Amino acid sequence: MQFSSSRQQRLPRHEVVSQWIRNEIDSGRLSIGAQLPSEKELQRTFNISRITVRRALQTLESEGLIYRKQGLGSFVADFRVRHGLVRLTDFSEDISGAGIEPSSKVLFYAQENASEEVATALGIEPNSVCVRLDRLRLGNGKPIAFDRTWLPLYYARLLDGRDLSKETIYQILQREYKIPVVRGRYLIEAVNADKELAGYLEIKENQAVLSIHRTSFTVSDQPIYVQKRFYRCDRVIYELELERDSSKNYPIASALPLRQFSPLFVQWPKNGHRLQK
CATH class of the missing domain: 3.40.1410.10 (Chorismate lyase-like)
Structure with a gap:
């Protein structure tokens, strides 16, 4: 792991850890759903206490960058946010609705x-x-x-x-x-x-x-x-959702009513780090 720099040495220890994890996520080395190094691994790598590691992870969790599962560890969160496209929209409406400028x-x-x-x-x-x-x-x-x-x-x-x-x-x-x-x-x-x-x-x-x-x-x-x-x-996918009305009998060949057709965007804030809406 490469994490030392003159700038990082001036940061609080917990922020050094959280910044390193952000960089790993932004670079793609830690992809969506990937498991982070364990708390013990982070302790050894950065020569810090368990309390400091947990503070770093809490910061990332509050930012929406990671989520934690009890007994399993920490994982990279899905940063894609939803915006409906059932109605006709333009690029600015789509992106703004996802909280991106x-x-x-x-x-x-x-x-x-x-x-x-x-x-x-x-x-x-x-x-x-x-x-x-x-x-x-x-x-x-x-x-x-x-x-x-x-x-x-x-x-x-x-x-x-x-x-x-x-x-x-x-x-x-x-x-x-x-x-x-x-x-x-x-x-x-x-x-x-x-x-x-x-x-x-x-x-x-x-x-x-x-x-x-x-x-x-x-x-x-x-x-x-x-x-x-x-x-x-890597910055947008589409999600299609159809809804079947149980009160109606649809012929096998007929199309189901479209409920939602949504682009899911990855957020890229001004500071270069991904955030979840």
């Missing part, structure tokens, strides 16, 4: 000719002009997702002059122009990150990411934009 970096914003796939989704002719918007989406300053969005010229012009690093498309269209987003179509799959995407998300090339291909519509089934979002798999 959202921000974005605009990487590309210009006109280009629509591919056949994009043109079909937007209801325009292939090779006709649309606008492409690329954004890196951050949570507490850490990369969570990369978005590539295509808009028809009409809707794109409504975004001219707006700070798209701070405002979302939903916010601008609904608040300023009373254009509601009433429906969305989602395709979710796992893909491997290419070199460009891996660089943006700060992961290894060919590492798996969660791809969400979404088309958003306003009234009269008018497409507003088509978007490809790529999430880091």
Whole structure:
């Protein structure tokens, strides 16, 4: 174990221990559900008393970083928090609802000719002009997702002059122009990150990411934009919950009512340590 540093030597002993455990969790060396070294191991490693070890563990438990099971030891807690996605939401709503501060970096914003796939989704002719918007989406300053969005010229012009690093498309269209987003179509799959995407998300090339291909519509089934979002798999997963009403008889082939469709986010606070809401 490597834990000594000039800064740590100035910290109280219990904080040296808790800081070391935080670093092990943040680095991934202690993953969710992993068991921490025993109290006796921590005593020997840091040459401290049992009382000091327990104080360090109590601090981490109060922060939501670990949980303890009597007779078994201490374990890394699950830091992912829930936010409902049954209703249509944008990135800022999803992240803010998880207690994480959202921000974005605009990487590309210009006109280009629509591919056949994009043109079909937007209801325009292939090779006709649309606008492409690329954004890196951050949570507490850490990369969570990369978005590539295509808009028809009409809707794109409504975004001219707006700070798209701070405002979302939903916010601008609904608040300023009373254009509601009433429906969305989602395709979710796992893909491997290419070199460009891996660089943006700060992961290894060919590492798996969660791809969400979404088309958003306003009234009269008018497409507003088509978007490809790529999430880091270590920072978000989705949970699907269906509810069966025992008072009704559902045919075997029928779909059950959707109760909840939730992204579960890992929190990355400003100080670099994970916290649980």
